[in-house]
Amino acid sequence: MNPFDDNYFMKKALQEAEMAFDKGEVPVGAVVVIDNKIIAKSHNLTETLNDVTAHAEMQAITAAANYLGGKYLIDCTLYVTLEPCQMCAGALYWSQISKIVYGAKDEKRGFETLGTTLHPKTKIIGGVMENEAATLMKRFFIEKRNLN
């Protein structure tokens, strides 16, 4: 049995999403993996940094490239708790990343709904631990509504 399956790494991304939640950020987390090794971890920081570009995926791409010493994420897999948006999918296109594994679907703003073009080399798997990711998102928006 391989302990390093998609669920294993998605759990790590979910831990990042929980860190975002605790900061009052929309709870999205991401990790980048190469050869079963996590080389980047991040969570959404758009509110903290006052920056719409500070999505978990964007930070993960930058951090992974920094670790690798090159801008292309060949042989890397991104695990992210929510389907990436157009911006993040556009960045993933440029990165030529090998695989994207996401949790919950974003029916409204996800790249699959909006038709963003990915690199032809990139494989996509959706729905990994989607209930956990979707539940965290729902809990965030319910709590936010109750606070306002």
Next chain:
Amino acid sequence: MNPFDDNYFMKKALQEAEMAFDKGEVPVGAVVVIDNKIIAKSHNLTETLNDVTAHAEMQAITAAANYLGGKYLIDCTLYVTLEPCQMCAGALYWSQISKIVYGAKDEKRGFETLGTTLHPKTKIIGGVMENEAATLMKRFFIEKRNLN
């Protein structure tokens, strides 16, 4: 006569593009303007930073939000020498920027060709000083080819 027209600010963006050119970067430059005042200037730094997310527009969005102290670029105009890609258009969507003015068209990877969704509030003008921007791009790729 208003000296602060689209050509005036596009010239500033072209100056940024030339700075990218001099660093061996694909020559794209950008400025963000509010009330005829430039609040952010940037140029492509993907090679220098080893980071596919370091497009001129992404840096300009982050810098402008930092200047404004808020993440939304309401009443701002982005001037950029090349039609934004999917990633940058996706970031501009989140920023709710009021206006995008671009120079040369990117027939292959531009957001208009690829169908990226912008914010409904965002106006788009293309082709401002497009010859200057396109000439700079062509010169870059010719020189690059001759060096290899």
